[in-house]
Amino acid sequence: MSAQAIFNRLALIGAGLIGSSIARAARAQGAVRSIVVTARSAATRRRVAELGIADQVVETNAAAVEGADLVILCVPVGACGEVAAEISSHLAPGSIVSDVGSVKGAVIRDVLSQLPAGVHFVPAHPVAGTEHSGPDAGFAELFVNRWCILTPAADTDPGAVERLTGFWRLLGANVERMSAEHHDLVLGITSHLPHLIAYTIVGTADELKQVTRSEVLQFSAGGFRDFTRIAASDPIMWRDVFLANKDAVLEMLGRFNEDLATLTRAIRRGDGETLFQQFSRTRAIRRGIVEIGQDSPAPDFGRPHPELPHEVPQELPRPYSSA
């Protein structure tokens, strides 16, 4: 299709937000010559066919990988081992198998042992997403200016790593390499702990007796609504992340709890100086994220603000002039 095609046949196993975004982006960029997609549920497969984002939709994982030179597992991390076992004997010699999992240590452990010799496993994690799930949620620009982290083992074929790097760059991503162990620590703090905290606080708000759910929704612009976006993320995906990255998450949770205890004590004691110091230094982090282009500089994430009302509201008290 395009002179820049890096792979001949891309097999995507799973067509949720990430899988369907890869399909759209790979086609838009001519990164591959053809795309075959499969998904566990018949409804998802049907929807992918309707959306027309793949050249072929097949029923089984084994059928999907036949003749593919790049296979990407786009399933929850807890399902990767099982999928690897299913496709193992159908993989083409010299093909590259990759994934998109948010945890790398556990996925490598589960997948690597299943794959035959002569197949290159290059684990990957595109750090991108939205709170929406499923094939309709994907879009071709999802990975632009986001980071994709590769965690190949030391003995992985350098050519395979280079080809996958080129593929992700063509989809707009910046590519970084690190060890799986370090990845799981970094994402533990930048992604897994924030999700756990957001899920917790949204649950806490929903269980209060003193404050009704409708009050929580109504006054959520005070800050709470910022947490609800990531607490709306896919529950299966996130269950698997916490089960698979237990050690790093518990480590980060321990640190968080210590810091929260310090601030709690400051509030209890009326220690304004400690609060002020803490609240001042966190501003710099926000500034840094905006400066490197990882978030919008617009206030409020750039949320739209409706216009002022043109009509005088009903029930308006009498104007000053007649007072």
Add this chain to the structure above:
Amino acid sequence: MSAQAIFNRLALIGAGLIGSSIARAARAQGAVRSIVVTARSAATRRRVAELGIADQVVETNAAAVEGADLVILCVPVGACGEVAAEISSHLAPGSIVSDVGSVKGAVIRDVLSQLPAGVHFVPAHPVAGTEHSGPDAGFAELFVNRWCILTPAADTDPGAVERLTGFWRLLGANVERMSAEHHDLVLGITSHLPHLIAYTIVGTADELKQVTRSEVLQFSAGGFRDFTRIAASDPIMWRDVFLANKDAVLEMLGRFNEDLATLTRAIRRGDGETLFQQFSRTRAIRRGIVEIGQDSPAPDFGRPHPELPHEVPQELPRPYSSA
């Protein structure tokens, strides 16, 4: 200026994000005939004059309130009592004094005792804001479709409450009334606890030895960046909020800690069912907030996504066709 002016002379004490937004909105809507602004720092007063958002800028709080029929304290909640003492003997009989504080019980306690008889104190809290501060950060649309909560005492003049209600409606806000005590609980969970948690986690990330600050910034799109926005809020304002609403915040923190302990235990034990249940029910809250128009339905808060790259990235591996 306009037939719908509800007040003759509005005095704003403080011209940060909220004060300067009120000035802009009140003028845009013709809600008052003239606006006088003061601020503690000479730099802020000069900037307000340069911006041209007030009819008059004066040096002292006492001078600002002379002849005003609406006075709004737009200062951190810890400063309200002191300001009330300064303006007390200069307030016009029959005038309305209000505020914009995020805590109501403590402000009422600090302010009410300072005010003379014949002046109506109607505490208010517009639940709106951004992570930016100062007179340049304000904009006229800030309050549109947001809630403004009034917490007048039972014996407050109903006419005064009605006029202030009309003022906020004209600025685009929905107006709700509740007791100060209930307000402080509701905002404890929808605003104060989320801010405390966000300040904590951003601080935790910044202190880690295993993960560098540049890694935290780089991979913040995994969820962390959502927390950094509210952790960039004004440190003095938030120090005062936690000192003033100590009891409700500690109560909400206790609930949050219990819920976090439950999820931590589930992770430690590998209890995927508990995690899945919790992560599933929080989705409904997000849906509710979007449905009532308190957040954008667009994925990722509507953050912009750049286009796919048109140029082939550098260091691209050789294309498939020549492989």
